[in-house]
Amino acid sequence: MLLEVRHVTQYHYADPVRESVMEVWMQPKKTGRQRLVSFDLEVEPAAQLFSYADAFGNAVYHFDVPQPHETLRIVASAAVETEAAPALPDALDQGEWDRLRSDFVRGENFDFLAHGGFAVETDALRGFVAERGLDDLRRRDPLTAVRALSETIYDAFEYEAGVTHADSPIDLALGAGRGVCQDFAHVMIAICRSWGVPARYVSGYLFTDRQAGDRSDPDATHAWVEVFLPSLRWVGFDPTNNALAGERHIVAAVGRDYNDVPPSRGVYKGEADSQLAVGVSVRRARSALTEPEFIRMSQPSFARAGRRRPMSAPAHDQQQQQQQ
Structure with missing residues (x-):
């Protein structure tokens, strides 16, 4: 099965924050039953991306936005080909x-x-x-x-x-x-x-x-x-x-x-309230899409989290998205 994933994470701050540092675990793994066809990660404001493999073999991307900003937007897009798992036996021996x-x-x-x-x-x-x-x-x-x-x-x-x-x-x-x-x-x-x-x-x-x-x-x-x-x-x-x-x-x-593997995790510097919105769409890939169809499929709906007031400290944890 060929599937397309679009995962949008957006942090909005009531007032400009001075800096954001983030890590993301969003790139699908390459396994025997899962082939990663493509992956792209976009960050706004623009930032240089770095990556490493963590202790469990996951691809982790990290970046720093060192200038003042009111919104941080992360968009991960992937195409993945998956296979059905082999049939399991009814039981195993004791x-x-x-x-x-x-x-x-x-x-x-x-x-x-x-x-x-x-x-x-x-x-x-x-x-x-x-x-x-x-x-x-x-x-x-x-x-x-x-x-x-x-x-x-x-x-x-x-x-x-x-x-x-x-x-x-x-x-x-x-x-x-x-x-x-x-x-x-x-x-x-x-x-x-x-x-x-x-x-x-x-x-x-x-x-x-x-x-x-x-x-x-x-x-x-x-x-x-x-x-x-x-x-x-x-x-x-x-x-x-x-x-x-x-x-x-x-x-x-x-x-x-x-x-160990939150979709995103980070800290920011500033005293502003923050608000998190997350949108995910997973669709079966189609060989040919008209432009209106593609735009409609690529726009995930958003689940919005409540406001969070940071503690008075040099750097504050970003809100994390719950997996549902």
Whole structure:
């Protein structure tokens, strides 16, 4: 499937700020089932772009806007060709649990077994596990257990934007019984790790299909989970939509949790209030488009965050966009 992504991030400041420094994780990864056809990153005001690969092999771009400005606009455009994931077996043998406990698997996946950041065991999480009888799933093979866990999270939570935010701990979603993809991914990762199953956070995009039952926001970035099973390697699960990650999922970056791979992160110098607007469009590529069609497809709708007053300090964190 050939897909086109346009991701627009815009910061507006009530008064001019003196400088902005940003990092972005927006370039889709090159994997065995995902081919990056093209990628372009535009920044306004204009800035020199630099890039590096982070510890998890993600492409990270960073830049500095050193002059006064009232608006910072970042536009990422990509074309990606994806393939469907190979069919999974109905189950694995019980020996997969022993393979997961091997020193080699645990050593190679140490970062994705340790609790930390948003993916932590809390009293609320332990209560959720007990209430839903999730530890009983460990009597099954790991693949069957993780499948059932993803389905349980889908059934247990309502999808609702605005209940949680980019920096919300999992206890907020657990208490409310609702949230967005970022929350569901962190809950699933924390439980998988408590079982000894390596799990990592995937940041990216989804070509939304309402007829397929997708409930995530089509105008936002998306997040899901990959678990490591020695017999299958990394397998993607999307608990927000009760689905396996497939050709409609575009991987931008992987990490231990959201903190490792936010779409954008930065600081600015100034005492102005800031406002963040984000727009995402994911469309199937078409061989020929008239100019009006192209313009219409390329203009994402915007999800606007609330105002934020920075603390009195030399540099202030930019607002981060929640993955929905």
